[in-house]
Amino acid sequence: MRAAIVNAFGGGFDIEDIDIARPIGREVLVDVKASGLCHSDLHFAVNDFGMAPPMVLGHEVSGIVAAVGPEVSEFTVGDHVVGSLVQFCGACLECLSGRTVSCLRPEATLRADGAPPRLSRRGEPILAAMGTAGFAEQALIHENQLVCIDPAVPFPEASVLGCGTITGAGAVLNAAGVRAGEAVAVIGLGGVGLNVVSGARLVGASRIIGIDLNDEKLELARAFGVTDGINAGEGDVVARVRELTGGGVDHAFEVIGRKETAEQAIAMLRVGGTASLIGIHGAGGMVEFDANGLLREQKKVNGVYMGSANIKHDIPLYASLFLQGRLNLSDLIASEIAIDEINEAYEELGSGRTARTVITR
Ligand code: APR
Ligand code: ZN
Ligand code: ZN
Numbered sequence: 001m002r003a004a005i006v007n008a009f010g011g012g013f014d015i016e017d018i019d020i021a022r023p024i025g026r027e028v029l030v031d032v033k034a035s036g037l038c039h040s041d042l043h044f045a046v047n048d049f050g051m052a053p054p055m056v057l058g059h060e061v062s063g064i065v066a067a068v069g070p071e072v073s074e075f076t077v078g079d080h081v082v083g084s085l086v087q088f089c090g091a092c093l094e095c096l097s098g099r100t101v102s103c104l105r106p107e108a109t110l111r112a113d114g115a116p117p118r119l120s121r122r123g124e125p126i127l128a129a130m131g132t133a134g135f136a137e138q139a140l141i142h143e144n145q146l147v148c149i150d151p152a153v154p155f156p157e158a159s160v161l162g163c164g165t166i167t168g169a170g171a172v173l174n175a176a177g178v179r180a181g182e183a184v185a186v187i188g189l190g191g192v193g194l195n196v197v198s199g200a201r202l203v204g205a206s207r208i209i210g211i212d213l214n215d216e217k218l219e220l221a222r223a224f225g226v227t228d229g230i231n232a233g234e235g236d237v238v239a240r241v242r243e244l245t246g247g248g249v250d251h252a253f254e255v256i257g258r259k260e261t262a263e264q265a266i267a268m269l270r271v272g273g274t275a276s277l278i279g280i281h282g283a284g285g286m287v288e289f290d291a292n293g294l295l296r297e298q299k300k301v302n303g304v305y306m307g308s309a310n311i312k313h314d315i316p317l318y319a320s321l322f323l324q325g326r327l328n329l330s331d332l333i334a335s336e337i338a339i340d341e342i343n344e345a346y347e348e349l350g351s352g353r354t355a356r357t358v359i360t361r
Contacts, residue, residue: 003136006045006053012343018121023069026143034155035134035359036060055127058134059085062158080151082162084311085130101306109142147315156358157329168195170307176276180204183249188256189217191356196253201225223331241268262287274300336360
């Protein structure tokens, strides 16, 4: 099958023909129909996050089940599915409490010792990164990392559910606990940030302030529920938020992964507010804040990973909200590309102009 391979950090993606194994155990073989270009994959392709080349990245996957391993119980051939990088065992205390993103034994979903490599190139093993490896024609995914969805959801929209939506909307619904009537600011209106906006609209935030460097993003964000847009390149963002809200927001979400914007998120809170940090920082990234200010103003800093999602619950929920017309996914899809256009598409993502680009051919 064709796949986009990272052969060296920072070397981009090479389109090559590789081999994929037959499903064993609880693995599901998926014909990939759409694969979203999340910004995290760009981080993983450039820097060492513990995944080593040669590897296939891609963790926003939707498709159709082509074959199932002998122990698979949840899926049958022909099912429409969405994959996720959240690996969980389903049996540890964290999993049993519903906190699957904090699973104590995520390695439970890896292939059994001694099994042949799941992906290979003339016999040389290739890492199926995150257990999804969606930048390919097919993917072998453990059934815990897959969810069945209504075939009425188009594949590009379905793929985004697997990361951007569960991460963004989940940060609001599961982690921050935004309440109806509260004021929210979202810094960074990319594929994830726009889903934070959606979450804020779903829970009935009184005001949703979108902040980005790009005017096109600010405009697009209105289709998701942003009520006020601020261009971060024009003036003091924190002062502007305070002015708009008469003292600061109840919740600020940082959805980029930068020191300055994380510090802005904390600074733009009103007394008792919560800053949720979602964006992934470079290795060893640090954030500073005024410690006395934090305690005097009783602010909270909240680290959120993968929207604290429980994919088996959350992905069908968002799919259903989409089908009811209550969750905008379609405006996230900026363009559909062929797999061999992946390098150009990631360059475009770096420019901050587009929301999600999805590989569909
Ligand atoms: N101030 C405001 N907005 C900014 C700034 C800044 N200083 N720098 C960048 N942005 C905007 C970009 O213009 C873009 O719209 O942040 C947005 C980032 O969006 P994407 O590149 O699409 O990233 P996304 O896929 O949404 O991921 C965001 O979440 O999951 C993590 O790893 C992911 O760290 C990444 C973050
Ligand atoms: Zn992602
Ligand atoms: Zn577990």
